[in-house]
Amino acid sequence: MTDLASDDPRRAMHDMGGVMKFMCEPVDVEAHALTAFDREVDALRQILGMKKVMGVDELRRGIEAIPEADYLRLGYYQRWIRSITDNLLRKGVVSEAELRAALEQAK
């Protein structure tokens, strides 16, 4: 199954359809229960969308901007929270100083 078209070097790493390096990877068909963290990130994303603070397309752009090694290493909702943080900082909804203070306080 060698086919250069399916592995065009110009493709973005999240654009995974037909990518050869995953062809021999079996699918993990087991159920994995979501954690409280997963569900909270999901809920937070929805609230930010409903309040027009940040849309789902912005979430996706932020996920797609994660470097490939991190993208493949991070769990699904770990990518989400990273993108949400990136977006809220970029948009000035949250300042870096506020976030650092909150991180410090939580230690």
Add this chain to the structure above:
Amino acid sequence: MSEALAAGSRIKVRDDWPEARGPCHIRTPHYLRGRNGVVLRRLGSFPNPEDLAFALPAAVLPLYHVAFRRADIWPDVTTDDELLVEIYQHWLEPA
């Protein structure tokens, strides 16, 4: 392409690679660029996610369900299998 496409129209997906030019967010999978397909039906109109992703004002664009033969994309495919993919009008040109 700016005119509305009727069901059955033969189209080609633009062979364009915005991701090679800089930050972008696109919904047209890489494996369809430059490929021929047939419009199945129009799915309505939606704001362009390529702009929404950057919180920019987004034009409302027609969205189509387009059918492709898998064998036209990957020559080793021997079945009649198809792909159905939602594609925005600005990615389509006449075949």
Add this chain to the structure above:
Amino acid sequence: MSDILETGGEQLLAALRHVLEGKGIATTDEIQERMAVTDAANPGQGARMVAKAWVDPAYRRAMLQDGAAAAEAIGIPMRGMPPLGVLENTPETHHLVVCTLCSCYPRAVLGYPPFWFKSAAYRARAVRDPRGLLAEFGTLIAPDRKLRVIDSTADYRWMVLPMRPAGTEGSSESELASLVREGDMIGVTVPAMRALQGEKR
């Protein structure tokens, strides 16, 4: 800015929640409420639609025409949700849904996407090696039957209306609904008589 993004997800979430709560953008109550609403959507919702479509030809036609309206018609909340398209399996054609770009999933009627749907292997292989992928789910599609793979990339969400299993002629609508699993409505599996026969799901 980049080093702050390297912070662990749990810490980022806790810090963001603290800051956003202070700004009144996302309060603890709002997050709890959203979690409850989201948890309430589950494959049982889609299964009710499928079972109704099997016994009610008018409902089946309406569902294939407009999945969201059909969902609402039996009390499934669709407000604020993307449009829902329904693709019907037939003796000639089997449908399989994937999102190769991320994880678009008909959440209103099936709930959270399962782990496998979000995996790189599923996303890559569903378009390139769909029959091999289906075999891993224990699903074999006859070579002369057409397979249609739906790459769900944009504004619609897609669910599959599976074929009614043989031997269910006398089954009630609720018995039929109990046969339909999550994967059957994405096309990785097909419903069978197993539940009525008492076989473990």
